[in-house]
Amino acid sequence: MTRYVLSPRLGVTDGFSATKRGDEEVLAFDILRPDLALGLSIDDAIKQLKNANATPSSVGLEMLLLSALVYLADTQINRVQASQDGWTREIGLHLPVGDIDLWNGVKCTLETMLRFLTGDLWSVDFRPWPAKVATGLSSQTDLLRPTFKGISLFSGGLDSLIGAIDHLKMGREEMLFVSHRADGSISKPQSDLFGRVKEQYPDQAVKRLAFGNPRVETKFEGLRSENSTRGRSFLFIGLAAFAGSALSEPFPIIVPENGLISLNVPLDPTRLGSNSTRTTHPYYFRRWNDLLRKLGIQGTVQNPYWNKTKGEMVLECQDVSFLKQVASISLSCAHPAHDRYHGGGKPHCGHCLPCIIRRGAFKRAEKVIGADPTPYRTDDLAAMEFDSTRKTGEQFRGFEFATGMLAEKPARAKAYIYKTGPLFEDGDKIDDYADLYLRGMREVADFMKAEGVTTYSSKAGNG
Known part of the structure; x- marks a missing residue:
């Protein structure tokens, strides 16, 4: 079984070249755009965050880069083609960072949580950020005062809709909602639904950071794409950590999800693999909180609906009349048309x-x-x-x-x-x-x- 290693470069001045180990296949590609801004949709995320009067920390930026690489690897390396058992892949990443010692201190935590999430064998290695390459972060960070106090995930599903309604209806402190737009079958209904939520609560500042799909120009020759997308939740929460790193005090990362899906118990003994996603499992959330604490990002991943069924979430929604109007737009399907x-x-x-x-x-x-x-x-x-x-x-x-x-x-x-x-x-x-x-x-x-x-x-x- 070949280990596929993603090794991003940052422009022509980046002299890093990954050393091949054993039968590894190193997939090298450039993530610096011609205008010298960061690709993988990261520069756009920085600009959107600036509109909320916020600038992420350098570690927050590196977290988003890592999350984008995880998503890229997960979607570009086909399980059947790259594994011996039809599921378990060996995946490596080389992440450019500013503080190698800091990131080496979370290597074990990171690889453990990625293996738990996707079912693959991950290795993540760190190398210096190229000295001549700018991060794209504002030099006026201290002058910016974010307009939000926490982060809430908004996927466009029924649970995230109820989470947004409950928060806004109860007039709690301002949240920045974050989304991953993915493909057109998800991004349009997600955008339409958020627009309706924003219209419903005009007296509140309802803002969203919508992250596009991480893409690279380089084609990974000989590899087919993968559609199981177990790693998408790592990108989603990593995006929230990126945005929240702009805050100078502890903040919540709210992940609205019914408890049945969070536990996601296999329906029968044959389904422990591909049918048992772990995107909001309590163990996974604890690993995220351990990772953020060690990196100095003051966010806490939490699910206020951990003890509610989906039906109970609907019944207890704080604005049932509005939910009736927009529930049909929300998207829960695993494979939407x-x-x-x-x-x-x-x-x-x-x-x-x-x-x-x-x-x-x-x-x-x-x-x-x-x-x-x-x-x-x-x-x-x-x-x-x-x-x-x-x-x-x-x-x-x-x-x-x-x-x-x-x-x-x-x-x-x-x-x-x-x-x-x-x-x-x-x-x-x-x-x-x-x-x-x-x-x-x-x-x-x-x-x-x-x-x-x-x-x-x-x-x-x-x-």
């Missing part, structure tokens, strides 16, 4: 794991918010035959199995919640996590029962 020709204007597939949890939430809150306003491509469930060997039936079958096991023996919940990752640092919350898991799975079970969803296995049928 990319254009009008694929999906007929219905971005939600209706059968992926996030879509099913969303449908269960709206069914739970139906008496308060009304019928689910989301247009799904898989709409009339009762009329469909869900073959578990096909994509449309895979997750329904998984939920059918898991909810059946829990109904048979609810005490299993306390064992199941450990399957995605360690919870040894959250010993005082174990009972709460188990109860949350039961409530969340019950939402899905009630939805499937109400819709008459049944699955079958074509292999069993052919036996």
Whole structure:
């Protein structure tokens, strides 16, 4: 198995050349634009932050560069092509930094959290920032006073929408919302939704930093792209740390996510790999807070909805009437339709794991918010035959199995919640996590029962 190593250069004056170790494949590319500004969308992020009267610290800038490289590696190195088991890749990064000793002090933490997040074997090495290359940061940092007190992630999903509504409706201190625009299937509904939120609360300063996709001109020859995007949450939180590093005092990084998705327990024993994302798992958040503390960035990653199901988030939203108006714009689907020709204007597939949890939430809150306003491509469930060997039936079958096991023996919940990752640092919350898991799975079970969803296995049928 070849280890692929991303080695960014900063223009023609950067003489760094990565030393190849063993059978490594070093992927070298330039991230300094012709105008001498930083590429990978970083210079644009610096300019957007300046509009909020803020300048990131040099470590904050390096965090964003690292996050962009993680995302680039994750999306450009195909798992099947680059791994022996169809999943686990070996990935290396060379990060230019100002203080090598500082970053070497977090190397172990960083590699551990990346392995937990993506399931790959990561190595991150640090080298000096080229002396002749400017960072692009303002020299008037001390004169700038940020207009925000904290950071909140805004993905455009239902949970991040509720998080924004709750914060703004309750008139809390000003937050800077940050987004990753990704591709067009995500960026437009995300932008449209944020526009509606901004219109709803005209008396508050509602600002957003929208980060574009990190791209390079160089093609990684011989490599196909990858669509599992496990590393996207590292970019998302890294962007928040970048923005928050402009603050001179402790600040929150709010990640609004329902607790069922945060735990993301595998639906059956075969799904521990690709179907068990860990983007908001408690263990992962603790590693982030450890990393930020060691780097001197005063942010604390936190999820105020860690003990709420998605349905409970909908029911307890501080502005249900507005939520009713805009919920249909929010995007929860794992694989949204990319254009009008694929999906007929219905971005939600209706059968992926996030879509099913969303449908269960709206069914739970139906008496308060009304019928689910989301247009799904898989709409009339009762009329469909869900073959578990096909994509449309895979997750329904998984939920059918898991909810059946829990109904048979609810005490299993306390064992199941450990399957995605360690919870040894959250010993005082174990009972709460188990109860949350039961409530969340019950939402899905009630939805499937109400819709008459049944699955079958074509292999069993052919036996």
